[in-house]
Amino acid sequence: MxxxxxxxxxxxxxxxxxxxxxxxxxxxxxxxxxxxxxxxxxxxxxxxxxxxxxxxxxxxxSSLRFANQLSEWPLDVSIETYLHAVVRPQDQTPREIADDILAVRLVALLPKEPALRSAWLMSCHAAEETIIEVVARRTRRWTTDFDVRLCGAAVMTALRIVDEDIATAAITDRREFTLPEVIDRMAEAIRTASTLPICDPVAP
Amino acid sequence: MxxxxxxxxxxxxxxxxxxxxxxxxxxxxxxxxxxxxxxxxxxxxxxxxxxxxxxxxxxxxSSLRFANQLSEWPLDVSIETYLHAVVRPQDQTPREIADDILAVRLVALLPKEPALRSAWLMSCHAAEETIIEVVARRTRRWTTDFDVRLCGAAVMTALRIVDEDIATAAITDRREFTLPEVIDRMAEAIRTASTLPICDPVAP
DNA sequence: AAACGTATGTCACTAAGTGACACGAGTCAA
DNA sequence: TTGACTCGTGTCACTTAGTGACATACGTTT
The missing domain is CATH 1.10.10.60 (Homeodomain-like)
Known part of the structure; x- marks a missing residue:
């Protein structure tokens, strides 16, 4: 098969x-x-x-790969450990790299293309739902719980802002980023934005 | 004139x-x-x-009135004091009340109308820009500063989630809310989501 | 009064998006 | 093998979203 x-x-x-x-x-x-x-x-x-x-x-x-991968984030590892373990430079296929470049260029185009921004925000909203599930799992609460939704939304927003920031820096300022660097910024932003204790290992 | x-x-x-x-x-x-x-x-x-x-x-x-009103938030008052002072039930005109009801019903409709959701997210994004300016002012930093943008986005997200939550509760669960109640929830969410110290009076 | 900018209407047009139906490729059961 | 069944796609006619070009009307300025 x-x-x-x-x-x-x-x-x-x-x-x-x-x-x-x-x-x-x-x-x-x-x-x-x-x-x-x-x-x-x-x-x-x-x-x-x-x-x-x-x-x-x-x-x-591409841009929301980090967000989507949080679905498999085990309860007993921290955000930094998990992200570094799961998205590794040497595992990137050429196709993934090409997709990344394409996506980054698109995100950098958002200020000039409002129509694309609405697609971008809709994508982020879809990812928000999956992040809310992650937060629910790590806090042993329901996905309908207000504080869970608030935390999930805040985390997704943080990822979005990092993404927009990196894309702008990469395209308009021609700065270059390594993958571990990007991962670090994502993890740090998630930590900053979390309104519930989800970033460190939680009790099983 | x-x-x-x-x-x-x-x-x-x-x-x-x-x-x-x-x-x-x-x-x-x-x-x-x-x-x-x-x-x-x-x-x-x-x-x-x-x-x-x-x-x-x-x-x-209507829904984003709170967000927009933050533009005039003086440096020397807390978020709770300011919101309660500036949006008062007795000042609401019939037209504003009607707009509020209309907007709340629309927000409650979002799950069934993806096309409206993209309009909603675009509205929130517009408000995000103005909130970022507020954060910049209260932290004496630039609107281009990453942490300022992150905080502004997180605050706007909090407002959005409260709004969606209240709209859902009001329409599908037929719950009723008083304006002070709504203000309290908004203020609390802003406080929770702030990643920079903007909620209390800041030095002039 | 003349000249101007701005907002709107009319109308013809392009492009976005849908409905209805036909066709072909892959199951699956007899 | 055959026939029925689903699923994805193509064709084509159609409706509606959205634009360009031009005319008109209104309030301002001089």
Whole structure:
């Protein structure tokens, strides 16, 4: 049996991102995206509710990878230990690196493309829900608990701000970042923003 | 000379909100909004980039009123004192109360209307920028400072979560809230989420 | 009164997005 | 093998979202 293949939406997402970066959002049509991805435009509209939302899968696998990976964060390790253990430079495939660059360039484009910002915020909101589950697990409370939701949202916001900050620095200021450096900043931001004690090992 | 009149977009915003609530977003067209507001549809598209974004002015004046009012927060008062002083039940006009109800019903609708959620998040993002300025002022730092942005974003997120929480409780659980109660929850959430010391009086 | 900026309406147009139906590829059961 | 069943996709006609270009009206300034 074959390993389950990559989400086809992600492929389209990459093409959409390239086009948005090259020509701007307004100048690329749904037909352009469909043509670049080798699909009928009908399929594109089946994949995505709007052309801007076509970049959401890319955000999810790349910029929001840290957020998504927190789902498997074991109870008995700290945030720093876990992040450094799970996302390691030597494990990055060329494809992942390319996705990262693409996503970072997109995030740096947000100030000029409000339509993309709404896709970005929607992606972050999706990740927020999964982070809320993490917080619930680590605090032995419900996902509907107000303080749990507040903490999860604050943590997600911290990740978003770090992401935007790094993307801006990397693209406009041409600064370079190593992966461990990025991980450190993410972990530190999570720690700062946590309003509940989730960052250190918790009792099983 | 007459006092400057209300933003005409807000009027349209109210009509759009009513229609979205009555029929759902998908079932109300730009023409419907234009007709309800007594404008040509061309003017509606001049006011708003998309039909969903038509509710943003309503969010801004109502749900995000607290956030916006922080712009005038004096350095020498605490968050609790200021909020209680500036938004008082007896000052609420009937129109403001109606707007509040409308906005709360919209926020409660977010889980079922993803298109509205993106408008909501964009409104919150706009408010985030103004909160970042408040944080900068109270910490005597720049708005570009990373920690300032992080704190501002965390505070805005807290306000958003309280808002969503209250809206859900009010609509689905039919709970009732007094304004002082809401203010207390907002102030408490701001205090919890602040990652910099902005909530108490700061040195001039 | 003339000249100006700003806000709106009209109308024709492009592009975003949907509904309905057909087609082909992969199960799965007999 | 066959037939029925699902699932993803393509085709095409259609509706609605959204824009560009131009005309008109109103309040200000001079």
């Amino acid at each position: 074959p390993a389950d293949r990559e989400d086809p939406r992600l492929t389209v997402s990459r093409h959409a991102a390239e086009l948005f970066l090259a020509r701007g959002v307004a100048a690329t049509s749904g037909d352009d995206i469909a043509a670049a991805a080798g699909l009928s435009k009908r399929t594109v509209w089946r994949y995505f509710r709007s052309k801007e939302s076509a970049v959401e899968p890319l955000f999810a696998v | 007459p006092a400057d009149r209300e933003d005409p977009r807000l009027t349209v915003s109210r009509h759009a909100a009513e229609l979205f609530l009555a029929r759902g977003v998908a079932a109300t067209s730009g023409d419907d909004i234009a007709a309800a507001a007594g404008l040509s549809k061309r003017t509606v598209w001049r006011y708003f980039r998309s039909k969903e974004s038509a509710v943003e002015p309503l969010f801004a004046v």
